Amino acid sequence: MRVLGQIATLVRKDLLLEWRGRTRGLSVVLFGIVTLLLFSFAVGPDSAALRAGAAGFLVLALLLSSTLALSEGFRLEHENHALEGLLLAPVEPMALYYGKALSNTLFLILLAPILTPVAVILYAVDAGPATLVQVIGLWALAAAGLSAPGTLFAAMTSRLRSQDVLLPLLLFPLVVPVLLGSVKAIALVLGGDPMGQLSSWTVLLGAFDVIYWTLSGVLFTHVVEEGV
Amino acid sequence: MNEMAMPEGVIGGGWTYVIAGYAITAIVLAAYAWILRRRLRRTENAEDER
Amino acid sequence: MKRLRWDAIIGLVGLLMLLVGSYIGLFAAPPERHMGEVQRLMYVHVPTAWISMLVLTAAFGFAIASMWTGRPKWDAVMTGATETGVVLGALLTVQGMIWAKPTWGVWWDWDVRLTTTLIMVLFFTGVLVLRSYVAEPERRATWSAVAVIVGYVDVPLVYFCVRWFRSLHQVQSSPETVASTMITPLRINAFAMLFLAIWFVARRSRLELARLRRESVALPPRRAPRGTAVPEAPQEG
Numbered sequence: 010m011r012v013l014g015q016i017a018t019l020v021r022k023d024l025l026l027e028w029r030g031r032t033r034g035l036s037v038v039l040f041g042i043v044t045l046l047l048f049s050f051a052v053g054p055d056s057a058a059l060r061a062g063a064a065g066f067l068v069l070a071l072l073l074s075s076t077l078a079l080s081e082g083f084r085l086e087h088e089n090h091a092l093e094g095l096l097l098a099p100v101e102p103m104a105l106y107y108g109k110a111l112s113n114t115l116f117l118i119l120l121a122p123i124l125t126p127v128a129v130i131l132y133a134v135d136a137g138p139a140t141l142v143q144v145i146g147l148w149a150l151a152a153a154g155l156s157a158p159g160t161l162f163a164a165m166t167s168r169l170r171s172q173d174v175l176l177p178l179l180l181f182p183l184v185v186p187v188l189l190g191s192v193k194a195i196a197l198v199l200g201g202d203p204m205g206q207l208s209s210w211t212v213l214l215g216a217f218d219v220i221y222w223t224l225s226g227v228l229f230t231h232v233v234e235e236g237v
Numbered sequence: 238m239n240e241m242a243m244p245e246g247v248i249g250g251g252w253t254y255v256i257a258g259y260a261i262t263a264i265v266l267a268a269y270a271w272i273l274r275r276r277l278r279r280t281e282n283a284e285d286e287r
Numbered sequence: 288m289k290r291l292r293w294d295a296i297i298g299l300v301g302l303l304m305l306l307v308g309s310y311i312g313l314f315a316a317p318p319e320r321h322m323g324e325v326q327r328l329m330y331v332h333v334p335t336a337w338i339s340m341l342v343l344t345a346a347f348g349f350a351i352a353s354m355w356t357g358r359p360k361w362d363a364v365m366t367g368a369t370e371t372g373v374v375l376g377a378l379l380t381v382q383g384m385i386w387a388k389p390t391w392g393v394w395w396d397w398d399v400r401l402t403t404t405l406i407m408v409l410f411f412t413g414v415l416v417l418r419s420y421v422a423e424p425e426r427r428a429t430w431s432a433v434a435v436i437v438g439y440v441d442v443p444l445v446y447f448c449v450r451w452f453r454s455l456h457q458v459q460s461s462p463e464t465v466a467s468t469m470i471t472p473l474r475i476n477a478f479a480m481l482f483l484a485i486w487f488v489a490r491r492s493r494l495e496l497a498r499l500r501r502e503s504v505a506l507p508p509r510r511a512p513r514g515t516a517v518p519e520a521p522q523e524g
Contacts, residue, residue: 158437161437165430179413186447213448213451220440221437231433
């Protein structure tokens with residue numbers, strides 16, 4: 010119970026900070042939009058090809074934005090030794106991890122209502138409100154999958170000078186199941202699912218989320234024992 | 238040999254690929270052994286100097 | 288004359304066996320009926336696959352041991368196994384490409400095992416890079432052990448998602464039925480690879496232990512002040 014209360018407090022703190030420093034969040038959103046735009050330039054004005062790749066572009070925009078959001082999250086904590094203060098408070102390391110991972114997930118989920126409509130318009134995808142809700146649901150699963158190992162790696166790399174290189178280097182190969190699962194599932198939602206494969210991809214995403222939310226929480230305790 | 242025979246015939250001209258495969262294997266294994274030897278020697282020499 | 292160390296003996300035995308096994312595989316074993324001569328690649332490719340997987344599994348075990356005990360010994364062996372796994376995995380990927388070209392007509396076919404191997408090689412290379420950036424030994428040990436555990440758990444997930452991803456295109460069968468005349472060189476080479484891998488892991492662990500000893504002499508025992516995590520100087524020459 011105490012841990013749950015701590016997690017809630019930490020999430021509230023992170024979201025409050027996020028709200029106060031709106032420009033930071035805004036720049037991640039803008040980064041996502043620019044990425045979506047660049048993909049359409051890379052493929053060219055071929056609307057059929059754009060529509061076919063829409064799901065992939067959308068998830069890649071999420072993935073690229075996530076590295077920005079994840080590395081920023083811990084950078085803030087290191088200013089003024091805020092992290093040590095939290096651990097001395099004393100906040101349970103596990104609560105610290107789940108609080109951070111949860112606020113990262115929430116932040117990434119908040120990107121969906123902005124980036125998904127942009128993608129739908131740019132790539133001329135036929136999508137009604139029901140489809141959009143489904144896409145946002147899958148987006149949330151993907152965001153959770155990225156945040157779980159992402160928060161762990163961000164904690165480990167946040168004090169290293171080369172974090173910007175190291176975090177994607179570790180995170181991108183690891184989240185291939187998230188990437189494949191969400192791209193396939195979103196493509197099936199957008200383009201129709203004649204063979205009923207949507208559920209297996211969703212289960213894969215869910216399995217990844219469950220495994221990594223559990224494992225990373227346990228491992229994080231050891232990570233902060235050595236001092237982040 | 239293979240009961241589930243496939244309709245196509247034998248793939249010809251395979252020796253080039255076989256030689257390439259064995260050569261790559263030999264090169265990678267030898268190179269890694271050599272690199273390890275060099276690194277080990279350098280580290281242990283530095284240790285002796287101390 | 289220096290006395291031969293046990294790992295040197297294992298390495299030599301491995302080398303000899305690899306030569307013998309490859310000779311039988313190349314010249315004594317019959318060509319396969321459909322794959323023709325290309326099939327001879329199997330005698331190095333399949334052992335590399337088995338042993339690279341085995342070595343990474345060992346790295347996972349060593350990572351758990353390293354986290355459990357906190358002993359530098361396990362950290363060193365884990366590093367050895369991870370690096371050997373990366374080297375063998377990279378070799379495996381190249382061998383796979385060389386085999387894919389004559390059989391499937393393309394260098395890269397998104398084959399399940401090959402793709403999974405490539406992704407794992409990339410991840411574990413990242414772990415080695417992470418190690419080289421963390422200056423403080425205890426922190427480095429914990430963090431790389433955590434990364435190895437996290438990465439190893441990912442292997443089955445990657446495997447399944449690549450398989451499903453592939454199955455939407457076409458099913459690729461690979462030659463699994465092996466005649467008895469082909470088993471002998473395969474077995475010999477599998478053990479040869481195993482011995483060579485043990486030798487690599489032993490050598491690399493020795494190197495890591497030597498480095499750790501050097502660090503503990505060079506660094507004051509007190510932890511460096513916070514905010515000064517400087518990357519090590521490049522070690523490769």
